[in-house]
Amino acid sequence: MKLVSIAFLVVIIAVRRTTCGNNCSETNKVCEFYLELDHHLTMMRNKDLVFPYNGYIYKYDVINTSSAVPIDINEVITADGWEQPRLVAVFNNTMPGPPIIVYEGQEVIVHVKNKLKSESVTIHWHGLHQTGTPWMDGVPFVTQCPILPGQTFTYTFKAEPKGTFWYHSHMGSQLTMGAFGAFIINEKGMVNAMPEHIMTIQDWNHDWDADIDYMKMLYGVFEERKRVNPSTSIDGTSFSMFMMQSGLINGRGRSYNPRTGQNNGAPLEVFQIQQGHTYRFRVIGAGALYPFRISIDEHNLTIVASDGFDLESVVAESFIIYPGERFDFILHADKPVSNYWIRGITLEAGKNHTAEAILQYKRAPIKDPSTSRQACTQNNPCIVVNCPFSYFPASDHTKCMTFDQLRSKDDTDPAPNNLDKFKEFFLNFAFPGTNSTPASVNGLAFEQPSVSALTQSQELYSSCDRPDCGEEKVCRCTHSISVDYGDTVQMVLLNMGIGKGWSHPIHLHGHSFYVVKMGYGQYNVTTATFIEDNLNIDCRGNPNRSMSFCNNATWANTTWLGGNVPGLELKRPPRKDTIIVPTGSYIVIRLKADNPGLWNFHCHVDLHNVDGMQMLVNESFSNIPKSPVGFPVCWNFPSDYRSAMGMNTVGDDSWNANAYKATIGVLAVILSLEFFVMVGICIYYRRTKSITSGDNAPLTYSNFSYN
Helix, strand or coil: CHHHHHHHHHHCCCCCCCCCCCECCCCCCEEEEEEEEEEEECCEECCEEEEEECCEEEECCCCCCCCCCCCCHHHCCCECCCCCCCEEEEECCECCEEEEEEECCCEEEEEEEECCCCCCECEEEECCCCCCCHHHCCCECCCECCECCCCEEEEEEECCCCEEEEEEECCCCHHHHCCEEEEEEECCCCCCCCCEEEEEEEEECCCCCHHHHHHHHHHCEEECCEEECCCEECCCCECCCCCCCEEEECCECCCECCCCCCECCCCCCEEEECCCCEEEEEEEECCCCCCEEEEECCECEEEEEECCEEEEEEEECEEEECCCCEEEEEEECCCCCCEEEEEEEECECCCCCEEEEEEEECCCCCCCCCCCCCCCCCCCCEEEECCCCCCCCHHHCEEEECHHHCCECCCCCCCCCCHHHEEEEEEEEECCCCCCCCCEECCEEECCCCCCCCCCHHHCCCCCCCCCCCCCCCEEECCEEEECCCCEEEEEEECCHHHCCECEEEEECCCCEEEEEEECCEECCCCCCEEECCCCEECCCCCCHHHCCCCCCEECCHHHHHHCCCCCCCCCCCEECEEEECCCCEEEEEEECCCCEEEEEEECCHHHHHHCCEEEEEECHHHCCCCCCCCCCCCCCCCHHHHHCCCCCCCCCCCCHHHHHHHHHHHHHHHHHHHHHHHHHHHHHHHHCCCCCCCCCCCCCCCHHHC
């Protein structure tokens, strides 16, 4: 069979595909892109250090900036302008990477070249369902083997559904080093579509890399022999140890002196608009840890979509976005011609960490804005969409609109409700434990397989059915749940028990789920601080609820089992693929199991994900389509499974030296026969076809591989 395949490859006709830039025309059926991941340094142009001043950057040896020509900021990865270069891992020399813009239904081909010297990579297409192509989902050791240094991997999939998505490295915490970019799928046939802007927002540390991020979270941060405590949220809950020093919008921000409050004058992203026009902003949460509250001075935001799905529009002063989430809003350019601050402020209590950008009306002077945030008053309170808690402090005069209060714009897309094929799962995303408290789901900290689980499932061996796993226990294993084709799947996502205290943005691959109910914890209405868990959930285990691991939760009212939860929004629920699960709270989501695959389900705080807060949804495994011919395989060496099966550990069907020589011989015979056949065809055509331009005219064929 292998000889036949190789012979076929020798004579196969090369198929030309449409090659596009970063944008693909609506008329193209196929769009092809190239991404190269490589290390770079911030604040360097080639081998020259640069420094920021008054919104521009200059070569390191410039003395008088007033007479010097500034350097084009597009030639430098500036980040927050910190002058000590920081190592980044970026696509195509930019941070964020180039946006990929296509139309729904197009075939997308992306060639990814790993030019890192010491690290592997995979690329996840965040929010795309990968229907029919689950092995293109880009999760290392789940849907594929990692792309090793120097290797190229070609992703091929269909662009669906329409909406705002993004691509990013799914290897460890590599995303925190800048390995991401926007992925926009436009709706076909849109008439008079409004102009758009893409905005990525992230937290930034200018002297840590991905591995240090994770190790510092585990073991702590010390400065001048003193332990640095993590910051807390407005509701009194915690953030993990990621030392944010600045915020970036589209890869640009400013470093502030914590003592003086002065910034370093680094260049910022500028979004140009024209008075009287309307714009769509696509906002992508690309950060490591912190949520941002996004607003634009003196402008209201009309929220119209989240995670690619249209919402019944809501006018708000601001919205909150966590890592992995996306929100689209409409901006009406109805203010006087000027410059206005765009602000992304973290939810940290007592700290002012802000990502900044500039909204610039055409004909406005080139300078920093002097505008102020909208005043929130008792008579005119601010509305904030997507709160991870129930209240802001009463003195803030700010009202929360939680995500379950939103409604889908589409009234023909109800949540699945076939209770004859119904499965329900309670999943606690938390840090339970006593001596050891790894991030986990139901006390099961995820153990990464050593093979590509989707395509080498027979080689998995890490079982969660062990004595050290279970109620009031924490263990490491390859945790998965199984669903069958056509099931109505209800998942109750929890954040309760002894391991609560941090809110988690939970992302599901392969699906956009319906958010049908949210049950928040209890809060002090004056101070907004968290008090205790929502009591609709019975954590079971330890009778002292605050000490329970909550590994085997259920409804406190057993009549709610079987899909009978009161207050479910089934007619017009909003859809999402990444949802905040606040501490002490629960989220009820539903989906229909109609996309066979092995789907990652995890916290999108990369530090939590790497530590074990992930699991797999094994969906209709028998219906998963076969992976492409020659799809890479990987395994431990030596492999007990392959030894037991009598396989050669170099490959399932590897050749020995004699087989190799025999193959070369057979190929030589095949090529010789092909040569003689082609000569015969040429002689035949010369004898049977008239050549109008004489005996020396070139002979051509409609099959270009013969020319």
